[in-house]
Amino acid sequence: MLNYSMLYPRESVSRRAVSLDGMWKFCLDWNSDGESKSWQEGIPGDDMIPVPASFQDFYTDKDIREYAGDLWYEKDIFVPGEWKGKQILVRFGAATHRAVVYVNGIKAAEHEGGFLPFCADVTDIVRYNAYNKVVVKVNNELTVTNIPCGQTVTLPTEKKMCKPYFDFFNYSGLQRSVWLTALPKESVFDIDTVNELCGQDAKVSYKVRTTGEHPVTVELLDAEGNRVASCDGKEGVLEVKDAHLWKVRSAYLYRMVVRIVDEGEILDEYAQEIGIRTVEVKGTSILINGEPVYLRGFGKHEDSDIVGRGFNIGVMKRDFELMKWIGANSFRTSHYPYSEEIYQMADREGFLIIDEVPAVGLFESLMNFMDASTGKQTAFFEKETTPILLQAHLRAVEEMITRDKNHPSVIAWSLLNEPETTSDAAVPYFKEVFDRARELDPQKRPRTFALVMNSTPDKCKCYQFSDIIALNRYYGWYVSGGYDISTAEVLFRKEMDAWKALDLNKPFIFTEYGADTLSSEHKLPSVMWSQEYQAEYLKMNNEVFDSYDFIKGEQIWNFADFQTTEGIMRVNGNKKGVFTRQRQPKDIAYKLKERWESLPLGYKG
Ligand code: GCB
Numbered sequence: 001m002l003n004y005s006m007l008y009p010r011e012s013v014s015r016r017a018v019s020l021d022g023m024w025k026f027c028l029d030w031n032s033d034g035e036s037k038s039w040q041e042g043i044p045g046d047d048m049i050p051v052p053a054s055f056q057d058f059y060t061d062k063d064i065r066e067y068a069g070d071l072w073y074e075k076d077i078f079v080p081g082e083w084k085g086k087q088i089l090v091r092f093g094a095a096t097h098r099a100v101v102y103v104n105g106i107k108a109a110e111h112e113g114g115f116l117p118f119c120a121d122v123t124d125i126v127r128y129n130a131y132n133k134v135v136v137k138v139n140n141e142l143t144v145t146n147i148p149c150g151q152t153v154t155l156p157t158e159k160k161m162c163k164p165y166f167d168f169f170n171y172s173g174l175q176r177s178v179w180l181t182a183l184p185k186e187s188v189f190d191i192d193t194v195n196e197l198c199g200q201d202a203k204v205s206y207k208v209r210t211t212g213e214h215p216v217t218v219e220l221l222d223a224e225g226n227r228v229a230s231c232d233g234k235e236g237v238l239e240v241k242d243a244h245l246w247k248v249r250s251a252y253l254y255r256m257v258v259r260i261v262d263e264g265e266i267l268d269e270y271a272q273e274i275g276i277r278t279v280e281v282k283g284t285s286i287l288i289n290g291e292p293v294y295l296r297g298f299g300k301h302e303d304s305d306i307v308g309r310g311f312n313i314g315v316m317k318r319d320f321e322l323m324k325w326i327g328a329n330s331f332r333t334s335h336y337p338y339s340e341e342i343y344q345m346a347d348r349e350g351f352l353i354i355d356e357v358p359a360v361g362l363f364e365s366l367m368n369f370m371d372a373s374t375g376k377q378t379a380f381f382e383k384e385t386t387p388i389l390l391q392a393h394l395r396a397v398e399e400m401i402t403r404d405k406n407h408p409s410v411i412a413w414s415l416l417n418e419p420e421t422t423s424d425a426a427v428p429y430f431k432e433v434f435d436r437a438r439e440l441d442p443q444k445r446p447r448t449f450a451l452v453m454n455s456t457p458d459k460c461k462c463y464q465f466s467d468i469i470a471l472n473r474y475y476g477w478y479v480s481g482g483y484d485i486s487t488a489e490v491l492f493r494k495e496m497d498a499w500k501a502l503d504l505n506k507p508f509i510f511t512e513y514g515a516d517t518l519s520s521e522h523k524l525p526s527v528m529w530s531q532e533y534q535a536e537y538l539k540m541n542n543e544v545f546d547s548y549d550f551i552k553g554e555q556i557w558n559f560a561d562f563q564t565t566e567g568i569m570r571v572n573g574n575k576k577g578v579f580t581r582q583r584q585p586k587d588i589a590y591k592l593k594e595r596w597e598s599l600p601l602g603y604k605g
Contacts, residue, residue, distance in 0.1 A: 004119040005189045006403040008340050009091055009179040012269040014187075016083065020075060020090070020134075020178040023048040026055065029070035029137075040102040040135050043072045051075075051178060052093065052339075054171035054308025068152050068160035071173055073136040077180055081129035086182040088126055089119040093176025093311070093339060095138045097146065102135040112146060112392060114172065115336035115358045116399040119181075140172030142361075145388040147396060148335065149361035165361030166335060166417075167574060168301055169563040171309035175302075176339050186212030188258050188270040192442040193406050195276050197289060202243035202276045206256070207442070208234045214262045221255040228254070245289050246275025246408040248329050248601060251350035253408075275347060275408025281446045281467045284507045284550040285605060288352070288411065292605030295352065295553025296596045297323065297330035298578070299512050302338055303562040305581060311339040318583050319559065320349055326578070326589060327596030332511055332555055334450075335360035335417045337400045346409035354448065354470075354511070354555075355404050356414035357396045359433075362389075363420045363452060380420035381429045390429055394436050401440040412445055413437050414511070418452035418472060421462040434465040450511045453478065457498040469504065472512035472557070475544075476537045481515075482528045485540055492544050500548060509553030513541050514576035519561075519586050529575075531587040538588055542595065549604045556592070 009017040026049035027039075034043070049055055051073070056065045079088060090101065096114030100107060104127070109120030126132045142150030142162045150164040162170045190209040195202060208216050220229040220238045229238040244252040253273040260267040277289050285292045304315045316339075323331070329352060333342075336358035346353050364380050383389075397415065404410050415433050420426060430449075437447050446467035451460060453474060463469055473492065480488035499508065517534040526532035538556075545551050561577035564570045573581070578589050 002398065002402060004089070004121070005187070006117060006399065007188065007190070007270060008272070008344075009181050010270065010272070012271060013266055014184045014268045015270065016086075016182040018180045020077060020180055021051055024051045024174070025074040027072050028064065028067055029072060032069055034070060034072055034137065038105075039072055040107070040137070041105040042133060043074045043135060049073075049173075050307070050310075051174045052176045052307075053173065053310030054096075054175055055173040056169070056171055057306050057308050063159060066159075066161060068141050068162045068170075069139065071138045071140065073138065073174055075134050076131040077134055078131050079126045079128055079180070083182040084128050085185065086123075087121065087185060087187065088123045089121055089181045089183065090134060091117060091119045091179040091181055092136075092174065093117050093178065094174075095136065096140060096172040096175055096309070097142070098139045100137045102137075104132055105135075113358070113396050113399070114140075116396060116403060117176075117340070136174065138173055140170060142170060144383060145385050146392045147358045147360065147362075147389070149389070164565060165364060167564050168303070168335065169308070169565060169573075171303075171563070173310075175308070175310045177311065184260075184268045186210060186214060186260055187268045188216075188260065190402065191256070191258060191270075191272065191406060193256070193274055194442050195278055197243070197245070197276075197278055200242050202240045202245075204229070204238040204240060204256075204274070204276060206231075206236060206238065208258055210234070210260055210268070212260065212267075214260050214267055217259045217261055219257045219259075221257065223253060225255075240276065243276050246277040246347075247350060248288055248293055248352060249350040251275060251348055251408070253347060272406060273344075273347060274406055277408050279411045279443065279445050281507060283505055284552065286411075286446070286468065286507050286552050292552075292602040293329070293352070294599060294601065294603035294605070295330040295509055295555060296599060297328035297332075297351075297555045298559035299332050299334040299555050299557045300559040301334065301562045302336075302342075303560070303581070308563065311341065313341065315583070316342055316345060320345055320351075322579060322583060323351065323559075324349070326593045329601070330354070330411075330553070330555065331559065332356055332414060332450075334511075337404065340403070343404060343407045343409055347407055351409055352411045353407070353409045354412045354414050355400060355410045356417060356450075357393070357400050359393055359396070359416040360418065362416060363418055379423045379425065381423065381425040386425070386429065390432060393433055397433060397436050398440055401437060405441055405443065410445065412468060413441070413447050414449055414470065415447055416449040418450055419462075421451065421455045421460045424461065426462055430462045430465050456495060457502055463504075467506065468552075469499070469506055469508045470511040471508065473510060474513065476540055477515045477528075482533070485536060489540050489544065492541075493547070496544060496548055500550070506550075507552040508548070508550050509555065510541075510545065510551070511555050512557035513554070514557035516571070516575040517577075517586055517588070518571065518575055519580050519584075534586065534588045535591055538591060552604065
């Protein structure tokens with residue numbers, strides 16, 4: 001059980017939230033001895049850096065961009081005197097990949113895992129009506145005992161270097177917003193909601209956890225602010241007459257107001273938006289509100305120029321506008337849970353999210369996308385350290401589901417990306433992760449994981465855990481690319497026929513397919529890397545998708561070009577974007593728009 005609340009910071013009659021975003025003092029710890037020099041009391045130098053942002057792309061020195069180790073941040077924060085008697089928290093949207101927080105030199109929190117929020121309870125540490133020094137030691141090294149997996153090596157220069165087992169740059173730092181919050185001593189800690197449709201009406205069952213014993217009341221307000229239902233108690237059912245459903249690309253949000261009351265006095269009030277919708281997998285269909293949907297959209301990244309993986313509100317807006325323009329209805333948060341603001345936007349815009357935990361790189365390879373295509377057998381879950389990894393993974397699943405469970409946009413959990421699945425040791429590992437997700441999710445959403453190329457129907461030992469089978473397939477790119485694309489199609493159909501023969505009676509979706517394409521390259525006739533080839537690749541893949549009625553979605557890799565580690569397989573990053581990194585369309589964008597706008601929502605339903 002988590003010992004801090006995952007609720008998004010919001011103000012109310014009883015709550016205060018002050019943004020700590022802005023410039024923070026910053027320094028790198030080249031000798032890993034910051035603590036012995038008492039940096040927890042204040043860091044040296046006068047460099048400042050923006051938060052939220054990845055630190056890497058601001059500087060001109062390659063040693064800094066590639067730095068692996070501890071990064072120190074510092075900010076003086078003012079705590080108002082009126083807050084005395086409240087619970088004071090410093091809340092980090094994320095610190096990649098782990099952090100220790102000190103306030104006034106005293107250790108206040110420690111957190112492992114770089115893509116989910118945590119709080120430091122500083123109630124007993126802060127001085128009121130005064131400035132307090134917050135120092136955060138963030139560490140960005142990769143290991144096989146935490147997700148995402150990779151190695152950290154020492155070079156002959158004695159500098160450390162991260163070697164990810166995954167295909168995105170190891171951006172790190174304080175990449176999401178930081179808040180200073182004040183909560184009443186007795187506060188709302190967690191909320192569960194479950195929707196049920198009954199003809200025109202709906203029932204929203206809820207469960208509220210608080211930090212005390214006073215009674216709870218719950219109200220549901222419609223989009224105009226009218227009260228449409230209410231209920232007393234920590235558990236209850238809100239009966240909504242003529243419910244306005246949250247639908248795909250046609251969202252409707254209610255406001256759920258939870259109060260802790262003491263004889264008419266409000267001790268705490270927390271309001272959050274919810275959407276009334278159901279999600280279910282039935283046979284080979286994915287049903288939203290009982291109606292079949294065909295997913296069209298993207299695997300994405302949080303990635304942009306200068307700020308790297310730092311949450312960028314402008315980029316978020318642009319991305320949603322592009323997704324609407326192109327006719328997408330969904331995306332996967334590959335390969336980690338995204339900033340909370342992105343889910344809030346998806347809730348408002350009616351996009352469907354497959355929410356992915358940062359379990360990527362569970363396949364021992366520095367180029368898994370290549371090695372997997374060769375059918376190479378690997379073992380990953382047989383290491384001495386696997387039990388430690390599993391604990392970190394389970395913890396991330398708990399944090400993700402607790403954080404995201406009330407978003408109507410979240411329709412499925414992706415519990416791993418491209419893990420090794422061909423050895424027996426993978427099976428008990430998967431079982432624990434999938435069981436935990438089921439247990440934690442009050443809405444019992446479908447669970448899935450993205451299958452790498454070598455997880456074929458004859459070799460994969462883990463697909464049975466998935467409620468939706470999600471394939472990452474690169475026929476025509478890593479396998480038989482270019483003029484050989486006809487071979488790719490034959491192999492692709494052969495694999496799909498083998499899946500069909502298993503008669504799993506489950507929906508299949510493609511969570512990845514794509515071809516690297518330089519926005520500068522045109523060639524007639526096509527060659528690989530040209531925009532013309534990206535179009536041929538798309539056409540072949542679409543024809544295969546359209547030939548199997550159990551295929552219920554396509555999420556192309558990737559929404560936009562993104563930064564990776566440098567290497568011979570990558571041209572200053574992965575170029576499979578439908579849009580450039582600057583969010584301008586490649587030619588293929590127009591073809592996708594044409595296709596996606598012509599596909600009915602319930603295609604093959
Ligand atoms: C994959 C990975 C993704 C890579 C992609 C690629 O299978 O899941 O992280 O970026 O392939 O482009 O190779």
